Amino acid sequence: MISSSSLPLKAETRDHLYWRVRPFDLDGKPAGPFSAPRRLEGSLVPIHRYAPLPRPYDEGEKGAALLYPVYSYIGIPGADSYEVEVTSRYPENEDGYAPSRYRVYAGVTTLTDLYDPAPRKGTYYWRVRGLDREGHPVGIWSLPQKRTLDVHGWTVGVFGDSISHGGGHLSFSPADRAYSYESYLSFPVVNLSQSGDTSAMMVERFEKDVVPFHLRTVLIMGGANSLRAGVPAEEVIHDLETLEMMSYAHGITPVFLTLPPINPASIARAFQEPTAEDWQASFRRVNDFIRTRKHIDTAAPFEGMEVMPPSLALDGLHGDWRAKQDMAAVINEAWRSGRPALGTS
Structure with a gap:
């Protein structure tokens, strides 16, 4: 756990913001000192797709071959929860927000990781969309991510x-x-x-x-x-x-x-x-x-x-x-x- 803090501003720094961070233990007590102050800088990046962003995945990476996959993504502003959809084929409605006709599983979570309760073999796809407090879509689906797990070739x-x-x-x-x-x-x-x-x-x-x-x-x-x-x-x-x-x-x-x-x-x-x-x-x-x-x-x-x-x-x-x-x-x-x-x- 971490905690951030604003700092008293000197006259010459009142036009800027600074940040620092310190760790907390499981009991909510400080576990170390604050880091050195850093000037807060920002930039505007246009969002070309209003959807959660799946974490990069490389099926050839060591440790990546999971029979029970975990879907991980970066959330979006305005979403209170997320729905993950797994499909047997590439979804037909890439830029929509409705469920795919190829859906084989869906789960909702408030977190940015979702553990699939079922084993997944062969080739499948997954994507995620944001939901508001009433369960209505926020934005559209993320681009589908392909996963493949072949039962052959493993020793x-x-x-x-x-x-x-x-x-x-x-x-x-x-x-x-x-x-x-x-x-x-x-x-x-x-x-x-x-x-x-x-x-x-x-x-x-x-x-x-x-x-x-x-x-x-x-x-x-x-x-x-x-x-x-x-x-x-x-x-x-x-x-x-x-x-x-x-x-x-x-x-x-x-x-x-x-x-x-x-x-x-x-x-x-x-x-x-x-x-x-x-x-x-x-x-x-x-x-x-x-x-x-x-x-x-x-x-x-x-x-x-x-x-x-x-x-x-x-x-x-x-x-x-x-x-x-x-x-x-x-x-x-x-x-x-x-x-x-x-x-x-």
Whole structure:
């Protein structure tokens, strides 16, 4: 969180405005001093299309291949909320504001990121428009952005919850690649993770979300949401064993990733969610199990930390970019050591 401030103006500077900024922590307290004052300058840029602006997207970028996409955009003045539309073909009404006949999904949010609840394969398009308080259109649709996710051509996939899906530091979603450890990997992966998943939910969707990609290897990180909600470690271990069996049954080699620590106090401040009191013992039991299987120890960079510090995960759950880089470094090192012996105990 940040705070801006106006400054007392000396006589010689009264014709100008200046700005400065300082950070706040999750409790709303200053976390540092103000920056040096900067003169406020502005410019007028004509708007050629009165519509939200989708964030740039490059499907060839590392970490960009998401089975559960997140649509991110810059808002427009006058809009109280935004409607995102996904279409199976290029919309027929490019400069209009009515829904497309090719619509397959639509969602409304007050934020500038929208998580798609459904998996998207093949080629599709998405666009966004602003809405006023009554839900009436503000301006027109943004230009459609094309997305393509081919189920063929992948050898490695990542399967997990929001820690693997991406995002961090409260405000950043998987659309911001810096907060996805997949973007730092030295080899291409398809991200089959879904935010909010429990280990049981991962078992439920394995057949429809993992099997169609014909992978050789799947990196599995799951159970954090289950354990912090009080699900016994034994149940999570059973789910992981089930995922292991299902992987081998389909000719896929499962490689488990150990769970980094979390921070219940930060989670409570960020999400107003409680954490099971015995979470540390549960995490330890699950990680001990994982280390008996083919695995990569992504928890190793945080060894000795009782909780994840806010400097590495502001919200206590989703590692920020430094934590994601540390996790990726461990995976890359294991990968260089040779796939057949990835972290085996």
